[in-house]
Amino acid sequence: MRLSTKLALLLLWLFISNIPILWGFISADPFVFSGFVLNPIDGASYYAKMQQGFVGNWYFQLPFTSEQNSPAIIFIFYLLLGQISRFFGCSIVFIFQLVRISLSVLLFFVITSFLQNIFKKNGKELKFALLSMLFGGGWGWLYLAGKELPADFWVAEAYPFLSSFSNPHFILTLVCMIGILNLVLKENRLKMDFLAVILYGLVLSSISPFATLLMGVIVLIFFAANSEFCNKTNILFLLCLGLGSAPFSIYQFVVVRNDPVLRIWNEQNITPTPVPLNLILSFSPFIFAVLYYLYLIFIRKQALSKSTYLLLIWVTVVLLFVFIPINLQRRFLVGFYIPVVILFWQVMEEINTKFFTQKIYPYIIITVLISNFIIYAGIISAIMDKNENIFIASELIDAVQYIESTGKGSVIILSDQSSSLWVPAYSINRVFHAHPFETIAFEDKANYFEEFWSGTYSYEEQKDFLNKHNISFILENNEYPGEFLKTGQSAFPTLFENEKFTVFGVSE
Helix, strand or coil: CCHHHHHHHHHHHHHHHHHHHHHHHHCCCCEEECCCCCCHHHHHHHHHHHHHHHCCCCCCCCCCCCCCCCCCCCCHHHHHHHHHHHHHCCCHHHHHHHHHHHHHHHHHHHHHHHHHHHCCCCCHHHHHHHHHHHHCCCCHHHHCCCCCCCHHHCCHHHCHHHHHHCCHHHHHHHHHHHHHHHHHHCCCCCHHHHHHHHHHHHHHHHHCHHHHHHHHHHHHHHHHHCHHHCCHHHHHHHHHHHHHHHHHHHHHHHHHHHCHHHHHHHHCCCCCCCCHHHHHHHCCCHHHHHHHHHHHHHCCCCCCCHHHHHHHHHHHHHHHHCCCCCCCHHHHHCCCHHHHHHHHHHHHHHHCECCECHHHHHHHHHHHHHHHHHHHHHHHHHHHCCCCCCEEEHHHHHHHHHHHHCCCCCCEEECCHHHHHHCCCCCCCEECCCCCCCCCCHHHHHHHHHHHHCCCCCHHHHHHHHHHCCEEEEEEECCCCCCHHHCCCCCCCEEEECCCEEEEECCC
16 A cells, blocks of 8 residues: 555544544534444543642542542553653543544554554455444444444444543553554564564553453464464563563552552443444444354364454454453454454455455445444534533533632542532542432432432531542532532532532531
8 A cells, every 4th residue: 555545644644633622622612522322321430530749649549439449550540641642741532632632543554554564455345344443334334223322332342433532541441452462463573573562562551451461362372372373482472471560460460459549449340241233333334354263163174364363363252252251341442443443354265256246345334334334423523512511601600610729739629420520520629419320329329410410418417528538629510509508507618600600618
């Protein structure tokens, strides 16, 4: 593929994946654009992690709950980005978006390198595989009438296109996974390649333990299944992968299991796999290529290239992992779109005949663009309508900054869920409740909040509630005023007020 063609595709990809976000920032006034067009709830949590790094912390503290966990070096990637923001004097929003775009460029070249390693011919199939990878989804749009959202509308970590819209650690995860597999397929490895796989393992274990486990199992099975590859070089490769990934993976497992707060947080972070029909359609038509290769292997007893075996192992391991009886199966779908797309276009390369010509390729691409077109249209509509899920009232930011200016450090704030979500994202402060997954006992706390806010508690109960949870400030959305001030002797002093928000102090 010509360099000019690559650069044109890269620029087109960057343009499509960034123009809505740029538009959001430019057109935000009088609001503040969050920078997230997919899953802003999780996006706020990444900003919150960066805020902790911004003030110099290397230990992570759950920001969306009143409980305090013990010091833990987890989510180090976002803590590091926060440290970088502080070092350069840039906002965390700017660094987040800059890193996301930079990693998208890196992912593009890693994907093209991987495709060129697999497609020995520089034919149309390679080009259409790249087009599918950069811009495509699946046939999830056929499942829109189902009971759940199609996976290709929201499982961003599985699809390069959605990952480019989302979070930088999704993109970096794909970079590391493909980087490892590129080295696996390399004929003659250099000393630098072993250092590279250590680095890949270290980075991957710090951002995606599930992808780390996935890569370890895939590489182990690939080497074990091919006797000619079970040599000292490959054993050393596996040892280097383990050397890079095992220490931090074990540390994270131990620290989360041993801390009661982090353990509860981990247990309630449920991400089940979509139902089989949803999964099949969301990765169609590409996933059907697996059936063709199974036919070649088991019926025709045909030998395949080592790259094809590697991709089939990837697909098989994922399909096994996503249906094991735990609550985190969806995490194993990370990058799953990559092997099924490549296998599909390899099949197209093999069965291209006068009965099935390359003329059908553009139509295949059109069918896998529909889901992303619908997503894109939804994003544009949300930006035009200043959707409250992705645009934040500037008055809320002002109120949060006032609390920061009091100099009390990281304090706990009580507010409604919608407002609370953005408090840790734009300050070092924590909140009583906000995030369905990152607030300990979220539903119970939501009920406690409603009882407090509605004036159900007596004055003594209010004081007990606030002291029990170490709450220092109450942040009231003036559009939804609470009744707590009308209860008995309640007298929380007004410290700050603007058109939309009021900050009340809580006496020691």
